[in-house]
Structure formats: structure tokens, C-alpha cells
Amino acid sequence: MTMVPQPWPEPTAEVARAVRARFHGREMPLPVAVRDRFGELFADVEFASAFGVTGPSGWSPGRLSLVTVFQMAENLTDRQAAEAVRDRLSWAYALGLDLADTGFDHTVLSEFRSRVVAHHLEEKVLDLLLARLKEMGLVEAGGKQRTDSTSVVAAVRDLNxxxxxxxxxxxxxxxxxxxxxxxxxxxxxxxxxxxxxxxxxxxxxxxxxxxxxxxxxxxxxxxxxxxxxxxxxxxxxxxxxxxxxxxxxxxxxxxxxxxxxxxxxxxxxxxREKNTEDGDGLPPGSTRLASPYDTDTRWSAKRDAFWNGYKVHISETCATAADDAGRTEHVPPTAKAAAKTPRRPKPDRAPRRPNVITNVATTASTLPDSKALEGIHQSQQRRGLLPDEHYIDSGYPSAELITGSAARYGVALITPVLLDTSRQAKAKEGFAAHDFTIDWENHQAVCPTGNTSTAWTPNIQNGVTKTVVSFAALDCIPCPFKQQCTTAKSNRRQLSLHPPQMTEALRHARARQQTKDWNTEYVLRAGVEGTIRQAVAVTDLHQARYRGLAKTHLEHVYSAVALNLIRLDAWWNGHPLDRTRTSHLARLELRLAA
Structure with missing residues (x-):
């Protein structure tokens, strides 16, 4: 298939008049607003590498990208999207089509997706939108962002x-x-x-x-x-x-x-059985195929959830009114006419910029969240949108990531780290690891009773560099706190330490997350749950449309672009963020409690 990059045609006067007349006195639909605000959002030249110079001519890839975004915004099938191109005035306006245009066959969309995936252009549309928003001052590097993941069920049948x-x-x-x-x-x-x-x-x-x-x-x-x-x-x-x-x-x-x-x-x-002594058991779930028609999907479990598919990680900006204090609202030149329309005033508590999805990562369902964070930061760095503070839940951080993110990317992870799981820490009796004083220079530790360690042994545990610190049995046996401190058969206490910087980072994080200020600040992360809920309601995020990790990721990227456009349109029209509905019974309970 060949393609000669060409600028998009402007909306015809006939279509423009019909659109303005049909929606007179009302808000313009999303496709019209997108064309008015952004013009040619996805230029054909950005997709030139996926098309040859010989062969039959194809439909404009830039406009097919926009069609796919609108398809995700309305959760349409390929047939419905192709029909919308033919019979909807708003789509014809956005794509620059005249009334006589016959559109394309619905199979073109499938061929387009396959070509985009084959040439690794899945994220191109999100890159282009974010670059445009950076020019408009609606998104920038620094500030605060938040990330969370959710399950995605593959587009195949579940098989035992x-x-x-x-x-x-x-x-x-x-x-x-x-x-x-x-x-x-x-x-x-x-x-x-x-x-x-x-x-x-x-x-x-x-x-x-x-x-x-x-x-x-x-x-x-x-x-x-x-x-x-x-x-x-x-x-x-x-x-x-x-x-x-x-x-x-x-x-x-x-x-x-x-x-x-x-x-x-x-x-x-x-x-093969699950547990065998001769080593002929089943392979790990991360490598075990779950379907002959999708070799990327895997069975996975998280708490009470059990699914066959993938995971998707969504990152978004989360500016607050205090963060945006002093910033003036930006009005793009292409939207001056629309800006003349009176808008409802925004509540003072609302930020002056909308929350924008900055990255979408689709991974195997068996991949731990902590293994996905490095790739997320790399994508944000490539787009020039690394945050200063990254709000994530306890599934993402580790001692290595807390220090590594700050050193490599300048990103501070705002996250609850797992507390000390040792017996002493759980029972709050005896001495937990943080009660010991570590002398890194002299390679020794001192216990709360004043005894000094006798062994300092660096080793590798589960691929992580650690140091095992041991105390002498002659010191531990007569200690009055021995029963609370250690029950080891060797009659001596041992500590397993991360490298110095990681150990101190963990201790600082664990101490800080016990404070009221930290908990008040961390509330900001909860907003990403609403983003996931919006993605599920609008684009059916929990159910993959296509087979294979690459095409599922393409679906998620185009869905993210659709959600960003929906949010921008609502923000430009002065619609506040949706609030959780409160039932009459809940209101009665609050009134009685007051």
C-alpha cells in the first residue's frame, strides 16, 4: 500500500454550514471541537515510514488515526466507525470530507492497525497530542503525576x-x-x-x-x-x-x-503436575501459554481477582489549585471564536489545567508493577514529561526504585513502602531492624543493648545486592532480650541490609509515611482510580478488543488519546470534574451524624 503525505482538506463550506445549523445554541460535538481546536492533529507524514512508495493508494493514515480515536471515544466496532465516517456530519467536518465522499470499507481499519503495529508506531498519536498540548501550555515536565494499573481480559476464550x-x-x-x-x-x-x-x-x-x-x-x-x-x-x-x-x-x-x-x-x-520432586513439574505461569490464538496472554491473580490477559498502567498529571496558583488560563489562537462564548465559572478548588494522561503501558499480567515502573519513566523522559513527584501505590516501589528513580530521572516516588515484615516489627516487641545503628564505614552494626556485630557478609539475594550482618552467639545468649530479639537455632541475631543509600531511603520512607502530613498529601493518588473508572466506562478498558500484546497496547494508547480529548473538551466548555453521587440514604446518615 502506498501513501503520499498530504495536508488534510479544510471542512467544506456546505458541511460547516450544516454542522453550525444543526448544533446552533448547543455545544459542538467532540469531533467538531477537535478539528476547531487542533486543526490537522495527526499529519500523514508522521506515518510515512509505515507505507511504501509503490502499490495501490490507501486512505490517509493521519485521518484513519483520528477515526480510530473517535471509535474508542464512542466504543464503536469497525463497521460502526466506518459507517459513522459516511453518515455523520460531525465526523465529516473533522476529517475534511464533502457530502459526496463514500468513506472506506471497515476492513481498512484492521489493515491500518496491523501496519501501525508492524512499524512500531502504536504510541505516535499520543506523542503528537502531548507535543501539541505542551505547545499550548496545558502539560509540561515537572509537577505531580500519578500511576495505577488494572487488569485487562484478553480477547480469547478461557481454557483449562x-x-x-x-x-x-x-x-x-x-x-x-x-x-x-x-x-x-x-x-x-x-x-x-x-x-x-x-x-x-x-x-x-x-x-x-x-x-x-x-x-x-x-x-x-x-x-x-x-x-x-x-x-x-x-x-x-x-x-x-x-x-x-x-x-x-x-x-x-x-x-x-x-x-x-x-x-x-x-x-x-x-x-506434568504442579509439584514434583523430579523437576518435571509445570513451568512458571509467566512462561506458560494460555491460548493457542494469543501467545502473549497469561493467567494471573491479584487478591481476589483471577483473569487471563494483560495489565495496563495509566499515568496522568494531577495538578491541584495550589500547584497552578498564579497561572493564567491559556486560550489557543484557533479557539478565539469559541472563547467568546460565555462559560460557567470554574470552582476555585479546580486546577487551572485539566488532568492529562501522559503515558500508557501494557504489560503481561504476570509482570509485577515494580518491573513496569522503569519503562514508564523512560517513556515520560522520551516525551519530556517526567514529573517531580510520582504518586504510586505500594505495588510499585522497592528500595532500588526509590533511590534509582531519584538518581536517574530526578523523580521522587510518593508511595507507601512495605513495612518491616520481621517478627519483631510485627509484634512490636524486641528489636526490629531499624532499632540497630549501622556503621557503614567500619562495616559493623550496634544493637540497642550496645553489642557490636562480628560478621559483615555481602551477598546476592534474589538478584539484589545485600549484606548479612551477624552478631556473636556469646553476646546474644546471655542477653535478657534474646527471646524477643531472635529465636534462631544459632542463638544469634542476623540482619539483611540493602546498600547504604537504599537502607536509609527505606528507613526514611517508613518513618515519614507514619505522619499525618504524608497521609494528607498521599490522598492525591486516589484520583487515578477515577481515571481507570472513566476508561472502563468509556472504552471498556477491562476487555481487550484485539489479540496480542502489541495490538492491545495500540488499543490502550488510542483510548488514552480519546480520554484526553474528552477531558479537554469538557474543560474548555467549563464542565467541572464529575463528583461521586451521594445517595439519599447516605445524605440522611451524614445529616444525622452532624
Whole structure:
């Protein structure tokens, strides 16, 4: 597909008159407001790397990007979005189309997304919008931002282990039946396999007894190994083994079964179990495939939630009225006419700038939040939008991140760190780690009773550099506080310390988060929960539209742009932030309590 970058056409006079007449005396719809405020928001030249110089001409990628943003803003399907381009005046106005324009087929949107993902341009639209907002003075580096994550359910069916193996065999059979039907007819008993794999495995009832389920699992495995054996045979065409479905089946069988040869030469196939002493157990959940149709999705659990999919991390600015004190409201030149319209005054408590989503990160569901924070800061640095203070929950920080974020990015993490989980700290009896005085220069520690450590041993624990400090048993045994201080069989107290800067940072953070001022300040983080709720309500964030991590991330980026435009439109029109509704019963309770 070829594309020659061209400027967007201006809205035709006929369409403009019709729009102004239809919405006379009312607020303009979002597409009209976006075109009036931003003009050509996504220029074609920004997507030139994804299109060739020869071949059939395609629709403008910049305008397809805007269509996709509007699609997310209204949670439309591809068919509905393509129809909206044809029959909605507001969309025609935003895209610069005349009344005779026939639009495009809905499949163009799918092809566009695939091309954008293939050329790693998923975040281009968010980059362009944020760059424009920086020019307008609505977002800038520094200040305060907050981040939180939520679950995303993949666009595939949930399968248990038995169903996964059967469906993986069926997926390869279906692929071979389409790609090499004559070859497949010579390899399998087509009528027999059709009875077992003709329908989706989860569409019929599985055996109730465990014995029959285990027998069916072995049958699936034997069929899968036999089919792969034929595909990987040396005399067969090499392209067969390159089929994605063949690669998936190979991995699924490897992760769920062991295959050995007995002394009598008979092949023995066994299911892997969760816990085995011989090391033939199931692999970690982070590497275990959960669907033959989406190799990126993983099963994960968080507290009471259990889902098959991904996680998305949303970061946004969170300026308060005090932060924006003295700042004058910026009115873009393109919006001077709109600015003449009287607006309702904003409440004094509202900030002078809207909260803007500055980054969206989509990760595997099994990736801890702490592992995602470095990538979030890198993206914010690339956009020139690193905050001074970053408000996050306790799932993100670690001693390494608290010190590393400040050193590498100049970002202070405002977050509750996990408290000391030692027995002494929990019981508040005896001596916790923070009660010991650490002499880093002389490599020793002093306990509250005055005894000095006798061993200072650097080591690596779970990939983290730490130091184990030990006291002498001769000092600990006669100590009157021994029972509260240590119950180790070695009769001596040990401490596991992070490097000096990290240890001091942890101690300072734990002490500070016990103060009233810190808790008052940290309340600001809670607002990101409202952003996630808005994303779920507007774009159905919890349910992925597409398969694969890359396309799911594209969905999240375009959804973030849609939410930003919705917020900007509401802010420009003087609409205050929505407040949580209070029921009549709750109001009665408050009145009685007063």
C-alpha cells in the first residue's frame, strides 16, 4: 500500500454550514471541537515510514488515526466507525470530507492497525497530542503525576489445561486443512479426527470423572505428538514447521507433558503436575501459554481477582489549585471564536489545567508493577514529561526504585513502602531492624543493648545486592532480650541490609509515611482510580478488543488519546470534574451524624 503525505482538506463550506445549523445554541460535538481546536492533529507524514512508495493508494493514515480515536471515544466496532465516517456530519467536518465522499470499507481499519503495529508506531498519536498540548501550555515536565494499573481480559476464550491442549491440536489441524489439505489427508484419518476436532473443544461437555479426563488428555497428547512428528519429518516441506500453529502446539505439549521411552521400547506420555520432586513439574505461569490464538496472554491473580490477559498502567498529571496558583488560563489562537462564548465559572478548588494522561503501558499480567515502573519513566523522559513527584501505590516501589528513580530521572516516588515484615516489627516487641545503628564505614552494626556485630557478609539475594550482618552467639545468649530479639537455632541475631543509600531511603520512607502530613498529601493518588473508572466506562478498558500484546497496547494508547480529548473538551466548555453521587440514604446518615 502506498501513501503520499498530504495536508488534510479544510471542512467544506456546505458541511460547516450544516454542522453550525444543526448544533446552533448547543455545544459542538467532540469531533467538531477537535478539528476547531487542533486543526490537522495527526499529519500523514508522521506515518510515512509505515507505507511504501509503490502499490495501490490507501486512505490517509493521519485521518484513519483520528477515526480510530473517535471509535474508542464512542466504543464503536469497525463497521460502526466506518459507517459513522459516511453518515455523520460531525465526523465529516473533522476529517475534511464533502457530502459526496463514500468513506472506506471497515476492513481498512484492521489493515491500518496491523501496519501501525508492524512499524512500531502504536504510541505516535499520543506523542503528537502531548507535543501539541505542551505547545499550548496545558502539560509540561515537572509537577505531580500519578500511576495505577488494572487488569485487562484478553480477547480469547478461557481454557483449562485439558481444553488448551485439545484446542491447540485443533488449531494446527484447521491451519493444515486450509494450507495443505492434500498433505493432511495423507497423514491423518480425516473422518476420525473430524469427530474429535471438528468443533471447538470448549463447545462440548468434558468427561465428568478425573479418570476419563486424564485418558482424554493423553489422547490429545498422542494426537499432537503424532501430528508434529509428521510436520517435522525431514522429507516434508520446511514451511510446514514454520506455521505459527505448529510452533504453539509444540510449546503447549512441552509445557504440559513428558515423553519417555520405557525399557521395553514403549513410549510413555505423562501429564506434568504442579509439584514434583523430579523437576518435571509445570513451568512458571509467566512462561506458560494460555491460548493457542494469543501467545502473549497469561493467567494471573491479584487478591481476589483471577483473569487471563494483560495489565495496563495509566499515568496522568494531577495538578491541584495550589500547584497552578498564579497561572493564567491559556486560550489557543484557533479557539478565539469559541472563547467568546460565555462559560460557567470554574470552582476555585479546580486546577487551572485539566488532568492529562501522559503515558500508557501494557504489560503481561504476570509482570509485577515494580518491573513496569522503569519503562514508564523512560517513556515520560522520551516525551519530556517526567514529573517531580510520582504518586504510586505500594505495588510499585522497592528500595532500588526509590533511590534509582531519584538518581536517574530526578523523580521522587510518593508511595507507601512495605513495612518491616520481621517478627519483631510485627509484634512490636524486641528489636526490629531499624532499632540497630549501622556503621557503614567500619562495616559493623550496634544493637540497642550496645553489642557490636562480628560478621559483615555481602551477598546476592534474589538478584539484589545485600549484606548479612551477624552478631556473636556469646553476646546474644546471655542477653535478657534474646527471646524477643531472635529465636534462631544459632542463638544469634542476623540482619539483611540493602546498600547504604537504599537502607536509609527505606528507613526514611517508613518513618515519614507514619505522619499525618504524608497521609494528607498521599490522598492525591486516589484520583487515578477515577481515571481507570472513566476508561472502563468509556472504552471498556477491562476487555481487550484485539489479540496480542502489541495490538492491545495500540488499543490502550488510542483510548488514552480519546480520554484526553474528552477531558479537554469538557474543560474548555467549563464542565467541572464529575463528583461521586451521594445517595439519599447516605445524605440522611451524614445529616444525622452532624
Amino acid at each position: 489445561r485439558l481444553e488448551l491442549v485439545g484446542e491447540s491440536v485443533r488449531a494446527l489441524v484447521e491451519t493444515l486443512a486450509a494450507a495443505a489439505p492434500d498433505w493432511l489427508a495423507q497423514v491423518i484419518d480425516v473422518p476420525g479426527w473430524s469427530r474429535r476436532y471438528g468443533r471447538r473443544v470448549d463447545s462440548w461437555k468434558m468427561p465428568a470423572s478425573k479418570t476419563k479426563q486424564d485418558a482424554l488428555a493423553i489422547d490429545y497428547a498422542r494426537d499432537g505428538f503424532a501430528l508434529l512428528g509428521a510436520v517435522y519429518a525431514p522429507e516434508q516441506p520446511g514451511w510446514l514447521r514454520e506455521l505459527p500453529a505448529a510452533q504453539v502446539l509444540r510449546i503447549v505439549l512441552l509445557q504440559n507433558y513428558t515423553r519417555t521411552t520405557a525399557r521395553n521400547g514403549r513410549e510413555v506420555v505423562k501429564r
